[in-house]
Amino acid sequence: MEQMSRRNLLKKTLWGSASLVGLSAMTPLYVHASMEFKGPKVPDVDAVKVSDHCYYIPALGSSPSPENYGMFSNPGFVVTPKGVVVIDTGSSVQIGEMILRQIKKVTDKPVVMVINTHYHGDHWLGNHAFVAANQDVKLYSHEAVQKVLKTDGGKFWFDFMQRNTDNKITGTVVTIPNQTLKGGEVFGMGGVTLKVHHFGRMHTESDVAVEVVEDKTIYMGDMVMRRIANMEDGSYKGTIAGLDSVLSLPVNQYIPGHGKHEGKQLILDGKEFMETIYKNTAKYYDEGLSDFEMKPKIMVEPFMKNVASQWSGYQSTLGKFIVVAIKEYEQSMF
Known part of the structure; x- marks a missing residue:
């Protein structure tokens, strides 16, 4: 003991x-x-x-x-x-x-x-x-x-x-x-x-x-x-x-x-991923959509469907990425 x-x-x-x-x-x-x-x-x-x-x-x-x-x-x-x-x-x-x-x-x-x-x-x-x-x-x-x-x-x-x-x-x-x-x-x-x-x-x-x-x-x-x-x-x-x-x-x-x-394709794809999420989030935010409504629309974007969907964490974490993008876009307006 x-x-x-x-x-x-x-x-x-x-x-x-x-x-x-x-x-x-x-x-x-x-x-x-x-x-x-x-x-x-x-x-x-x-x-x-x-x-x-x-x-x-x-x-x-x-x-x-x-x-x-x-x-x-x-x-x-x-x-x-x-x-x-x-x-x-x-x-x-x-x-x-x-x-x-x-x-x-x-x-x-x-x-x-x-x-x-x-x-x-x-x-x-x-x-x-x-x-x-x-x-x-x-x-x-x-x-x-x-x-x-x-x-x-x-x-x-x-x-x-x-x-x-x-x-x-x-x-x-x-x-x-x-x-x-x-x-x-x-x-x-x-x-x-x-x-x-x-x-x-x-x-x-x-x-x-x-x-x-x-x-x-x-x-x-x-x-x-x-x-x-x-x-x-x-x-x-x-x-x-x-x-x-x-x-x-x-x-x-x-x-x-x-x-x-x-x-270089790694950098090009990384940039396109960020642009696809942020630009579409801003667009749908201005249209009055919620993050839940944005997600399926963003997921059918060609880059997301053909490239990013193969990445680890795509299904489980993409929604959180959209929430963060919304916050950043909101902050940019002030």
């Missing part, structure tokens, strides 16, 4: 510590916590090579679940002469550790930089693993990421992933980025050039994309994807304008935060 009490106390302490917001580089907790109370190891997923320096690790599903350990986004990394730059770290310390294992299969160079593309938890909760491996590693993000995670965002995303994976991210500590990006930064990495782009509010107000200039490849985060996901933090008009800006870049390979890498 005494042994069980100690175990329960440790488990409670680990849970409480992991949920705290504003903590970063919590290496002591990671080192001393009993491994019995750490979630299971995530199976290895081999990295996909996109170009000379660019890789990503494909997601195990389109939404977090116990079966995929919360591995439902695409962590990426760039191998440069000065070291490895990781772009998004997944939903847990366990996923972060898996990323490190895959990097070692490709190169023996150390991870020198981590960039989180935005504040949704599947793109930064794995930061913990990189700080545990190297306490001096720099964690970069847009300033809005740090602001959100230092309030209630860190706890929200930890709890969300813990709940949806049946506690398989246990042991993960909220580890907030410690370096700020605004967009426009250029990092020279020994002959490999990384350009950071911020186009305003798209999927969130904090989105950054990372262009690897010599490879003509760009990591898009969640600015575009063949997936009907969370739009509540984003903007239709902002996304449409941002994707126009992306199309003007000298890039031919696009790595999304979810789904397979593609050529």
